[in-house]
Amino acid sequence: MSATSTDTPAGATPPVFTTHPTPTGSMIRAALLSEWTKLRSVRSTIWSLILTSAFTIGLGTLFCWAYVNRPPDERGGRGGLGSGLRFDPTDRALRGVFLAQLAIGVLGVLVMSSEYTTGSVRTSLAAVPNRRLLLLAKAIVLGAVSLVVSMISAFLAFFAGQAVLSSKNLGVSIGDAGVLRAVLGAGAYLMLIALFGLAIGTIVRRTPGAISALFGIVLIFPLLADALPDPWNVNVGKLLPMNAGQAMFSVRVDPDLLTPGKGLVIFLCWIAGTFAIATFLLSKRDV
Amino acid sequence: MIELSGLTKRYGDTLAVDDLSFDIEPGCVTGFLGPNGAGKTTTMRMILGLDAPTKGSVTVNGKPYSQHKFPLHEVGALLDAKALHGGRRAFDHLLCLAQSNGIGKARVTAVLEMVGLADVARKRAGTFSLGMGQRLGIAAALLGDPGILMFDEPVNGLDPEGIVWIRNLLRWLASEGRTVFVSSHLMTEMAMTADRLIVVGRGRLIADSTVDEFTARGEQWVTVRSARPAELTAALLNAGGTVTMVGDDSEVRGLSAVQIGDIALTAGVALYGLTEQRASLEEVFFGLTDDSVEYHGSVSA
Numbered sequence: 001m002s003a004t005s006t007d008t009p010a011g012a013t014p015p016v017f018t019t020h021p022t023p024t025g026s027m028i029r030a031a032l033l034s035e036w037t038k039l040r041s042v043r044s045t046i047w048s049l050i051l052t053s054a055f056t057i058g059l060g061t062l063f064c065w066a067y068v069n070r071p072p073d074e075r076g077g078r079g080g081l082g083s084g085l086r087f088d089p090t091d092r093a094l095r096g097v098f099l100a101q102l103a104i105g106v107l108g109v110l111v112m113s114s115e116y117t118t119g120s121v122r123t124s125l126a127a128v129p130n131r132r133l134l135l136l137a138k139a140i141v142l143g144a145v146s147l148v149v150s151m152i153s154a155f156l157a158f159f160a161g162q163a164v165l166s167s168k169n170l171g172v173s174i175g176d177a178g179v180l181r182a183v184l185g186a187g188a189y190l191m192l193i194a195l196f197g198l199a200i201g202t203i204v205r206r207t208p209g210a211i212s213a214l215f216g217i218v219l220i221f222p223l224l225a226d227a228l229p230d231p232w233n234v235n236v237g238k239l240l241p242m243n244a245g246q247a248m249f250s251v252r253v254d255p256d257l258l259t260p261g262k263g264l265v266i267f268l269c270w271i272a273g274t275f276a277i278a279t280f281l282l283s284k285r286d287v
Numbered sequence: 288m289i290e291l292s293g294l295t296k297r298y299g300d301t302l303a304v305d306d307l308s309f310d311i312e313p314g315c316v317t318g319f320l321g322p323n324g325a326g327k328t329t330t331m332r333m334i335l336g337l338d339a340p341t342k343g344s345v346t347v348n349g350k351p352y353s354q355h356k357f358p359l360h361e362v363g364a365l366l367d368a369k370a371l372h373g374g375r376r377a378f379d380h381l382l383c384l385a386q387s388n389g390i391g392k393a394r395v396t397a398v399l400e401m402v403g404l405a406d407v408a409r410k411r412a413g414t415f416s417l418g419m420g421q422r423l424g425i426a427a428a429l430l431g432d433p434g435i436l437m438f439d440e441p442v443n444g445l446d447p448e449g450i451v452w453i454r455n456l457l458r459w460l461a462s463e464g465r466t467v468f469v470s471s472h473l474m475t476e477m478a479m480t481a482d483r484l485i486v487v488g489r490g491r492l493i494a495d496s497t498v499d500e501f502t503a504r505g506e507q508w509v510t511v512r513s514a515r516p517a518e519l520t521a522a523l524l525n526a527g528g529t530v531t532m533v534g535d536d537s538e539v540r541g542l543s544a545v546q547i548g549d550i551a552l553t554a555g556v557a558l559y560g561l562t563e564q565r566a567s568l569e570e571v572f573f574g575l576t577d578d579s580v581e582y583h584g585s586v587s588a
Binding site: 015016017018019020022023024025027030031033034035037038041042043044114115118119120121122123124125126127128129130284286287 | 313314332335336337338339348352353355356357358359360361362364366367369370371372373374375376379380382383384386387388389390427431432433434462463464465466
């Protein structure tokens with residue numbers, strides 16, 4: 001058997017290929033547009049956002065409805081999950097946030113981890129080799145989309161909840177002290193959980209591991225902090241993401257929590273820290 | 288043009304890529320050949336800046352890949368056709384890549400037509416067969432109309448029709464003056480498409496030559512059938528050749544077909560057959576990479 005080689009005639013010079021001029025236009029704009037297309041073109045995005053909204057609004061309203069249907073003498077001292085001892089109409093209407101954070105946190109994780117589990121991260125990084133730019137574009141797009149959805153959800157949850165509570169004259173107005181700040185805080189909290197998920201998804205790279213890590217830190221750490229000896233249980237506990245975040249959307253000033261402003265700063269520190277690690281690892285690792 | 292200089296990648300104790308230096312020139316198909324685990328994919332990943340070299344460097348059109356603003360205009364690559372989000376429609380998969388490099392929707396439609404996927408553009412990529420996935424990957428590589436194309440094992444798992452399609456595409460791209468770099472562990476495949484071969488084994492460069500030069504490294508002989516083999520053998524041995532009888536045929540080494548014909552004429556022996564033989568590319572390849580194949584499986588390709 002003899003090998004056949006090229007079928008171009010010997011001595012013929014091949015044409016020279018002329019590369020097109022590189023398009024003008026900004027890299028960040030291109031990366032943002034691309035990430036927006038990525039986010040809107042998978043079903044998991046719309047489902048996570050629907051769940052986020054449904055949990056925030058539906059559960060908040062349900063909690064309010066359950067409260068007004070209690071006999072009046074039982075309405076006092078039963079705070080229940082995640083709240084202090086006293087009833088607060090705004091807290092009650094925003095209680096769905098505790099479940100909604102699972103849905104939006106998973107969305108944040110998936111924005112990066114799905115790139116790794118499907119292998120598309122290699123295609124993405126071949127298209128956008130500036131890895132910081134890729135992560136930044138993802139964070140901006142995810143942050144913007146989740147902020148819109150979670151703010152709308154928080155406000156709808158508040159108004160729906162107050163509508164239910166006002167049937168027994170238990171509701172408050174958005175203009176009352178601390179109320180608007182708490183509703184804004186709830187929306188911001190959900191968006192920040194999504195970003196926290198993105199950073200952890202970038203660090204961990206696999207979806208199940210990243211989801212476990214995210215909710216381990218958010219939900220399990222406070223339980224672990226409780227086991228610390230007094231006063232460390234409170235001092236450490238209030239610095240944890242969920243407690244710091246919860247301070248943002250509580251109307252009442254809970255002595256065991258930070259002030260709303262400090263809560264926001266501490267939560268932002270957690271996010272900045274995880275993003276710093278995520279950026280470092282993403283830039284350094286082979287994919 | 289891709290230039291590798293002393294490119295090295297070490298994973299723990301294993302040298303996946305060991306001091307590779309070569310240029311990949313425009314206007315021809317360069318085959319990147321080696322057994323599985325020879326370091327071909329790792330080399331391609333380093334070209335794309337996905338893996339960082341332990342030592343050495345690689346540039347694409349004079350710059351490291353990652354320093355190109357919109358690199359899809361420089362290099363189009365297909366590393367793994369399955370590496371995409373299966374829930375995304377084919378059109379959206381291409382659109383997000385296009386947008387990241389300042390490419391518009393019209394081009395997405397155009398490349399989908401070019402690879403014959405226009406009818407299934409709205410289907411989710413996860414529902415695609417292997418062949419369709421491969422075409423989608425190639426469409427992605429063509430998005431930026433780049434001067435360099437790089438394909439990792441593009442014919443793996445394809446049906447004959449798909450294989451022919453890829454072969455023609457590679458030849459057509461090279462005929463336009465583009466740089467085409469394609470890896471394979473299949474020698475015959477490379478013989479069909481490549482002009483130049485870069486052969487690696489255990490991460491090392493084994494050969495860098497044209498396909499013709501490469502085959503010339505193998506053994507050459509002439510098969511002769513004649514009326515009176517014994518007489519002819521004597522004459523050939525006299526002239527300095529070596530002769531092995533295989534059935535009725537003589538395999539002659541050390542003399543060309545022309546020389547044998549002349550010797551037969553002088554000896555007055557009629558020739559019924561005179562065929563030049565060459566070791567196949569496969570045989571040369573296996574001879575060169577013999578000690579590399581024991582490596583099988585210890586490093587992912």
